[in-house]
Amino acid sequence: MSKLTATAPCTAHTAMVEKTGEVVAQPLLVRRVAWLTCLARELAARLVAARWNGPDLDALACGVGLDGRALPAKGWMAVRRLGWAVAPAVGVYVCDRVLRCTQEQAARALRLALHRRRLVAAIVTTWPQDPPERTSAEWDALRMALPDGVSAAEVRNRTRQIRVYHGEHGALPADLTDLEEPPKVAAQIVLAAADRQLVTLERAGSRGARLRVRLPLVASPTSAKDWAWHLLPISLPPTVPPQGTLCTPTLRVVKGRVRVDLPFQIPVDVAPATGHTIGCGFDWGVNTLLTGTAAWLAYGRVLSDGRPLTYDATGISAKLHRLRAEREHLATKRQHQQRLLTGITSADPRYEKLAAACRRVGVEHERVRARIRNLNRALAWSAARWAVDQARAANATVIYLEDLATLQARGRRGRANARLSGQVRGQIVAAIRHLAAKHSIAVVTVPARGTSKHCPRCGNGSSVLRHCPAPDRFTEKGWAWAYCPACGLSCDRDWGAAERIVSRGLLGQHATSTHRTTGARTISTAVEGNVARARRPRRPARAARRARRTQTDLHPRPAARDRSKNRPTPKRPGRPPSNSGNNATASRRVPDRRTVPAPTPTGNGQRPAGHAPQPYPAGHVRNSHHRTGFHHTKATPVLALAEHGSGSCYARPSCLIPSGS
Numbered sequence: 001m002s003k004l005t006a007t008a009p010c011t012a013h014t015a016m017v018e019k020t021g022e023v024v025a026q027p028l029l030v031r032r033v034a035w036l037t038c039l040a041r042e043l044a045a046r047l048v049a050a051r052w053n054g055p056d057l058d059a060l061a062c063g064v065g066l067d068g069r070a071l072p073a074k075g076w077m078a079v080r081r082l083g084w085a086v087a088p089a090v091g092v093y094v095c096d097r098v099l100r101c102t103q104e105q106a107a108r109a110l111r112l113a114l115h116r117r118r119l120v121a122a123i124v125t126t127w128p129q130d131p132p133e134r135t136s137a138e139w140d141a142l143r144m145a146l147p148d149g150v151s152a153a154e155v156r157n158r159t160r161q162i163r164v165y166h167g168e169h170g171a172l173p174a175d176l177t178d179l180e181e182p183p184k185v186a187a188q189i190v191l192a193a194a195d196r197q198l199v200t201l202e203r204a205g206s207r208g209a210r211l212r213v214r215l216p217l218v219a220s221p222t223s224a225k226d227w228a229w230h231l232l233p234i235s236l237p238p239t240v241p242p243q244g245t246l247c248t249p250t251l252r253v254v255k256g257r258v259r260v261d262l263p264f265q266i267p268v269d270v271a272p273a274t275g276h277t278i279g280c281g282f283d284w285g286v287n288t289l290l291t292g293t294a295a296w297l298a299y300g301r302v303l304s305d306g307r308p309l310t311y312d313a314t315g316i317s318a319k320l321h322r323l324r325a326e327r328e329h330l331a332t333k334r335q336h337q338q339r340l341l342t343g344i345t346s347a348d349p350r351y352e353k354l355a356a357a358c359r360r361v362g363v364e365h366e367r368v369r370a371r372i373r374n375l376n377r378a379l380a381w382s383a384a385r386w387a388v389d390q391a392r393a394a395n396a397t398v399i400y401l402e403d404l405a406t407l408q409a410r411g412r413r414g415r416a417n418a419r420l421s422g423q424v425r426g427q428i429v430a431a432i433r434h435l436a437a438k439h440s441i442a443v444v445t446v447p448a449r450g451t452s453k454h455c456p457r458c459g460n461g462s463s464v465l466r467h468c469p470a471p472d473r474f475t476e477k478g479w480a481w482a483y484c485p486a487c488g489l490s491c492d493r494d495w496g497a498a499e500r501i502v503s504r505g506l507l508g509q510h511a512t513s514t515h516r517t518t519g520a521r522t523i524s525t526a527v528e529g530n531v532a533r534a535r536r537p538r539r540p541a542r543a544a545r546r547a548r549r550t551q552t553d554l555h556p557r558p559a560a561r562d563r564s565k566n567r568p569t570p571k572r573p574g575r576p577p578s579n580s581g582n583n584a585t586a587s588r589r590v591p592d593r594r595t596v597p598a599p600t601p602t603g604n605g606q607r608p609a610g611h612a613p614q615p616y617p618a619g620h621v622r623n624s625h626h627r628t629g630f631h632h633t634k635a636t637p638v639l640a641l642a643e644h645g646s647g648s649c650y651a652r653p654s655c656l657i658p659s660g661s
């Protein structure tokens with residue numbers, strides 16, 4: 001058994017002062033929590049700013065305290081061991097536990113910065129000749145220097161940032177502190193670092209919890225009397241199961257409400273790293289967001305059931321693309337207005353108007369950014385839910401994905417995929433990992449290099465696929481379709497790649513390695529193997545059975561032409577005259593305007609949050625798409641094995657007819 005941690009967003013609407021029984025209404029509660037979070041932010045920001053230099057970051061990175069002992073994992077303890085004290089302003093009373101929380105927050109910000117620092121150092125030491133296009137040798141050198149699990153998108157963004165710095169200063173940055181200001185600290189209080197002197201949490205029934213926390217009664221408390229214990233009842237969302245263990249939350253104020261970010265842990269079975277026989281492979285599609293296939297291992301061979309699984313989010317990607325363009329436009333406009341504002345004084349008559357316009361653009365920019373963020377997140381969870389549902393329907397115990405770290409933007413692929421940022425892919429991987437863990441399905445990444453280059457049927461690393469625009473245009477150079485001149489395979493490019501991914505995974509599973517801290521599973525060596533598409537023999541249709549029984553031809557030739565025909569074929573009887581009178585040209589088209597209300601959509605109209613498996617209504621399965629929560633997204637419906645006819649294949653591999661193997 002292992003534990004899966006998730007965070008439930010909860011809201012505290014009211015509170016009660018424990019000593020007096022006084023009920024604290026929402027506005028006052030929001031003010032008191034805001035006082036606490038502002039105190040914490042101020043202290044943490046001061047601590048971060050004071051330690052934003054090379055030597056102090058080195059001290060934190062080396063992991064040894066002043067006393068020569070290793071630094072503890074807990075951030076606030078590490079900060080104290082390093083002797084980095086923080087004190088409130090003169091006259092303000094803050095208990096030691098609040099200081100702990102601020103130190104924890106500062107330590108988390110600084111430790112995150114350490115990761116960025118390693119990344120920047122690796123890029124700077126292996127700075128390429130031509131920054132936008134690294135050669136293979138330069139990529140290899142960079143990979144050696146980089147920390148584990150850094151995606152190509154991160155490398156690209158950091159490279160861009162360093163290039164801008166290089167352009168402005170004429171030299172590469174010596175440290176992260178040259179490149180960036182101290183990280184911004186959010187207005188929140190990380191209560192996880194405190195103990196019973198500041199916070200307690202207990203469950204109240206299956207759907208609720210009771211949070212006790214000491215809050216300040218004034219903006220700048222001067223003594224212990226200005227603090228009081230508050231009792232905050234919290235109702236838990238349905239995603240928190242009754243057996244979930246609650247952990248100490250983080251408090252912050254969001255849109256005039258007290259937001260309680262409540263982590264909880266649920267027990268899950270550990271998915272084994274090896275010993276998988278049925279798996280699903282997913283490719284980051286060029287034509288679609290995700291393309292996958294289910295496959296199984298039989299007698300050392302990989303067999304696939306020949307059913308492509310696609311999650312096509314072209315509409316959403318286009319929308320995201322438009323929104324990104326809008327965001328860039330607003331950012332440029334804002335920068336321009338700010339430049340203009342710095343050029344004039346506040347006494348200028350144009351100042352007021354320009355300042356108001358600048359504020360307006362700023363708000364709009366922020367809203368577009370939030371829209372992109374929300375859409376990215378919703379899309380990621382919807383796609384991840386779909387992928388995990390497909391794996392469960394196929395009885396798969398493992399999901400194979402391309403390793404984002406080895407997926408390099410090169411050539412055309414980079415441009416074609418620019419519509420969907422690497423960040424969304426990272427979110428999808430994280431969401432798939434989370435959802436798969438709930439169902440004890442392992443998620444393993446395999447090397448991405450060459451998955452769509454070689455033929456999945458006869459390739460084995462030698463036969464190279466030809467890419468063309470469509471199945472009827474083999475001679476042209478294209479992108480979406482794959483054609484193998486050696487064996488004649490002709491299939492969607494991403495589907496072929498998904499088959500190669502699943503075969504690399506299933507055949508190379510003995511080489512699966514598990515990351516020590518994150519638990520992420522990776523196969524770093526590519527084991528190539530062909531994939532046979534196998535179909536179960538279908539029972540012959542009635543006409544075929546009859547033909548066999550009666551020893552007649554199933555497809556008899558048409559009788560010889562009737563030579564006696566000496567007149568033209570009579571016309572078919574026309575359609576009955578319609579009421580409009582003009583029956584000859586009566587149109588069969590549906591009316592342009594709808595005369596009755598549109599049918600009510602099935603489902604409750606909500607986007608699936610991704611937490612629960614999506615039940616598919618019986619009767620809607622045929623000719624229907626998976627409910628993704630987006631209007632313009634099409635995804636292969638999730639069908640259990642029995643429904644698409646390959647159910648017994650896994651049990652009886654002898655009945656398979658591999659095609660083209």
Ligand SMILES: [Zn+2]
Nearest residue numbers: 455458484487
């Ligand atoms: Zn081939």
